[in-house]
Amino acid sequence: MPLNFGNDVDGSSRILLNEPRGSTALVLLFGGQVISWKNERREELLFMSTKAQYMPPKIIRGGIPVCFPQFGNFGGLERHGFARNRFWSLDDDPSPLPPANKQSSVDLILKSTEDDLKIWPHRYVADPHLFLCFSSSSSSMPFDILNSSASSLLGSYANFIISRRSFELRVRISISFGKLTLIPRVRNIDSKPFSFMFALRNYLHVSDISEVRVEGLETLDYLDNLKGKERFTEQADAITFDGEIDRVYLNTPTKIAVIDHERKRTIELRKEGMPNAVVWNPWDKKAKSIADMGDEDYMTMLCVDSGAIEPQVLLKPGEEWKGRQELSIVSSSYCSGQLDPRKVLYGDS
Numbered sequence: 001m002p003l004n005f006g007n008d009v010d011g012s013s014r015i016l017l018n019e020p021r022g023s024t025a026l027v028l029l030f031g032g033q034v035i036s037w038k039n040e041r042r043e044e045l046l047f048m049s050t051k052a053q054y055m056p057p058k059i060i061r062g063g064i065p066v067c068f069p070q071f072g073n074f075g076g077l078e079r080h081g082f083a084r085n086r087f088w089s090l091d092d093d094p095s096p097l098p099p100a101n102k103q104s105s106v107d108l109i110l111k112s113t114e115d116d117l118k119i120w121p122h123r124y125v126a127d128p129h130l131f132l133c134f135s136s137s138s139s140s141m142p143f144d145i146l147n148s149s150a151s152s153l154l155g156s157y158a159n160f161i162i163s164r165r166s167f168e169l170r171v172r173i174s175i176s177f178g179k180l181t182l183i184p185r186v187r188n189i190d191s192k193p194f195s196f197m198f199a200l201r202n203y204l205h206v207s208d209i210s211e212v213r214v215e216g217l218e219t220l221d222y223l224d225n226l227k228g229k230e231r232f233t234e235q236a237d238a239i240t241f242d243g244e245i246d247r248v249y250l251n252t253p254t255k256i257a258v259i260d261h262e263r264k265r266t267i268e269l270r271k272e273g274m275p276n277a278v279v280w281n282p283w284d285k286k287a288k289s290i291a292d293m294g295d296e297d298y299m300t301m302l303c304v305d306s307g308a309i310e311p312q313v314l315l316k317p318g319e320e321w322k323g324r325q326e327l328s329i330v331s332s333s334y335c336s337g338q339l340d341p342r343k344v345l346y347g348d349s
């Protein structure tokens with residue numbers, strides 16, 4: 001279902017990417033969010049809620065929202081951070097990335113504002129030898145101590161300096177035949193180190209959630225958001241779905257396969273620099289409690305996200321963190337359901 005943009009959006013707020021064989025992607029400056037990815041047959045590959053609306057600053061339920069500087073409620077900020085409900089800009093200086101093909105790529109940037117200091121203040125230890133960074137966005141009191149072994153060194157909080165966390169968040173979005181690539185980067189333009197979480201929430205469009213399996217996460221540990229973030233080990237050969245799921249998998253491989261049996265299609269997620277994978281489907285009861293989600297939408301969606309959540313990323317002044325995610329449609333032979341997990345985990349094809 002197309003997203004209703006209303007009348008208040010000018011054309012420049014949306015960027016249409018296309019490649020010679022006919023696949024397209026649509027990107028919004030609001031949230032820096034991909035809201036559509038269609039293959040050459042004009043089939044939509046991303047899920048968009050039947051109740052999604054373009055009403056900034058409300059989030060858009062579907063596509064690929066950017067979660068920054070926090071994922072979920074893993075801290076004290078608004079859920080999934082503020083980047084997804086801000087207006088981004090076109091980035092005319094994406095260096096050190098080489099210039100992109102303007103038809104099939106777009107570079108977006110979100111710069112920190114004074115308001116960010118108010119909602120994402122940063123407490124820093126004055127002693128440069130400790131070189132530690134503390135975040136008041138965490139749920140723990142009064143600071144989230146990233147390096148807990150160091151907490152005993154501190155004794156008191158007297159040496160903290162409060163500073164803003166000046167950042168530049170960039171994303172390059174590119175489309176090529178059968179592939180959608182996102183390259184997120186975060187640069188610390190502050191004089192102090194800071195830490196952050198990052199995730200690309202991939203709302204994948206599936207034919208029928210009960211016919212889908214996810215391969216590549218077997219045997220891994222995960223934090224279960226439905227059980228107070230308790231840590232478990234995945235026991236299943238592949239993840240299949242028959243109820244609500246909300247998990248952050250740890251130390252995940254670079255390649256994960258989402259196999260849609262009914263559609264005889266597999267979406268392969270390849271990622272770098274983002275060790276976590278999140279699997280989320282609200283199922284029927286929770287979906288009914290989400291205002292911008294249709295009661296039956298959960299049946300045709302699955303979020304399989306790339307993230308740097310646990311552990312967080314710690315960036316020193318002047319440093320840049322870079323991730324990469326590729327979503328590709330892979331050949332039907334891959335959709336047999338007989339995928340060799342070792343190939344998913346370690347192989348190239």
Ligand SMILES: O=P(O)(O)OC[C@H]1O[C@@H](O)[C@H](O)[C@@H](O)[C@@H]1O
Nearest residue numbers: 059072073079080225246280290
């Ligand atoms: O409605 P939002 O903010 O997009 O979040 C959707 C879901 O995202 C999950 O990652 C959270 O663990 C859930 O608690 C949340 O309901």
